[in-house]
Amino acid sequence: MVENVVIIGSGPAGWSAAIYASRANLQPVLFEGTLKPEMMPLGQLALTTEVENFAGFPAGNLRAFVESAVDASRHYNLPPVPKGHERDGQPHYAVQGVELMELMKQQALNFGTRVIGDDIVDVDFDHRPLKVIPAEEAPVETHTVIVATGARANYLGLPSEEKFKNRGVSACAVCDGALPRFRNKPLAVVGGGDSAVEEATYLTAFASKVFLIHRRDELRASKIMQRRALENPKIEMVWSHVVDEVLGNDQDGVTGLRLKSTKDDAPRELEVAGMFASIGHTPNTAFLRGKLEMNEKGYLKWTSPFRTLTSVEGVFAAGDVADDYYRQAITSAGTGCMAALDAERYLAAQEK
Numbered sequence: 001m002v003e004n005v006v007i008i009g010s011g012p013a014g015w016s017a018a019i020y021a022s023r024a025n026l027q028p029v030l031f032e033g034t035l036k037p038e039m040m041p042l043g044q045l046a047l048t049t050e051v052e053n054f055a056g057f058p059a060g061n062l063r064a065f066v067e068s069a070v071d072a073s074r075h076y077n078l079p080p081v082p083k084g085h086e087r088d089g090q091p092h093y094a095v096q097g098v099e100l101m102e103l104m105k106q107q108a109l110n111f112g113t114r115v116i117g118d119d120i121v122d123v124d125f126d127h128r129p130l131k132v133i134p135a136e137e138a139p140v141e142t143h144t145v146i147v148a149t150g151a152r153a154n155y156l157g158l159p160s161e162e163k164f165k166n167r168g169v170s171a172c173a174v175c176d177g178a179l180p181r182f183r184n185k186p187l188a189v190v191g192g193g194d195s196a197v198e199e200a201t202y203l204t205a206f207a208s209k210v211f212l213i214h215r216r217d218e219l220r221a222s223k224i225m226q227r228r229a230l231e232n233p234k235i236e237m238v239w240s241h242v243v244d245e246v247l248g249n250d251q252d253g254v255t256g257l258r259l260k261s262t263k264d265d266a267p268r269e270l271e272v273a274g275m276f277a278s279i280g281h282t283p284n285t286a287f288l289r290g291k292l293e294m295n296e297k298g299y300l301k302w303t304s305p306f307r308t309l310t311s312v313e314g315v316f317a318a319g320d321v322a323d324d325y326y327r328q329a330i331t332s333a334g335t336g337c338m339a340a341l342d343a344e345r346y347l348a349a350q351e352k
């Protein structure tokens with residue numbers, strides 16, 4: 001049997017593509033990516049707590065809706081309602097990353113998407129039909145493929161950093177900067193490229209002060225971005241230092257950072273309420289090397305403006321895997337929709 005559409009990835013891009021493709025009666029098969037440790041079933045949003053910027057999910061009594069909408073067998077995935085989430089005596093609750101993703105998954109299942117908990121480890125795009133090869137299941141032949149495998153934020157790799165993820169450690173200022181825990185507090189950004197400067201500048205809107213910590217004594221960022229950082233009175237450069245440990249406690253989360261000089265190893269402590277790692281992302285495209293055109297950072301290339309087409313006919317790319325610029329859940333969902341429509345039109349043109 002040759003499938004119409006195989007979707008690789010279970011983040012916002014994958015589920016949105018699945019919702020559109022299954023609603024168009026294409027009976028898509030979606031590979032979730034669950035086996036290897038670097039996989040993230042339900043995508044990167046499953047790593048975060050409150051999502052305040054996905055349109056359609058204002059804070060309120062969302063939890064009751066989520067529980068009634070998601071199949072009871074998957075409620076174990078849903079975090080408990082945090083205590084004290086009330087405002088003016090009414091439930092006040094922002095959707096959690098996992099809940100949003102479970103809702104997307106349920107919506108795709110409702111229209112008949114078939115979900116396989118396996119990783120794709122190889123593909124054959126040289127022959128027709130196309131072929132995707134999972135780690136454990138049998139290879140699947142298909143007329144179209146939508147790659148929605150995302151990109152992983154790079155972290156420093158410290159155990160203390162892991163411990164305080166979602167409690168002061170983040171890798172996305174646009175996603176988390178406006179959260180109450182960071183408002184009017186000193187924060188730190190780690191990195192030296194354009195995105196580190198962008199994140200630091202963005203955070204100055206909320207923070208009392210932003211330390212930009214860089215291992216060298218000059219930024220890698222473009223000249224204009226460097227000027228932006230150096231001239232911003234709320235940004236203080238911390239040159240020639242690396243983070244040795246994230247400091248904090250169970251109650252407050254992050255309270256500071258222990259740094260080490262890259263010149264003479266001298267220790268230094270900074271009092272901050274948050275640390276934003278801004279040291280790049282790794283797109284999940286290793287299994288596609290040599291099979292699809294990529295840019296120098298390994299992101300898939302869209303070969304046509306405002307379309308999700310890749311260098312191979314019938315293969316489409318959606319979400320962060322093809323976008324190293326916006327990297328948001330809503331933009332990923334948007335391009336997931338586009339990829340499904342592109343696949344549907346391709347199939348119609350081929351009379352498949």
Ligand SMILES: Cc1cc2nc3c(=O)[nH]c(=O)nc-3n(C[C@H](O)[C@H](O)[C@H](O)COP(=O)(O)OP(=O)(O)OC[C@H]3O[C@@H](n4cnc5c(N)ncnc54)[C@H](O)[C@@H]3O)c2cc1C
Binds near residue numbers: 052
């Ligand atoms: C901590 C954190 C907080 C964030 N907060 C926000 C926020 O508040 N608002 C916002 O808009 N954005 C936020 N983001 C960004 C947002 O999560 C991403 O932009 C979005 O998830 C990208 O969606 P995607 O579908 O492209 O990829 P991802 O969500 O990265 O999903 C990729 C999927 O592909 C799967 N996969 C990878 N390789 C394979 C393979 N070989 N075979 C099968 N499956 C595979 C993975 O398991 C995963 O399911 C946050 C990100 C992080 C890390």
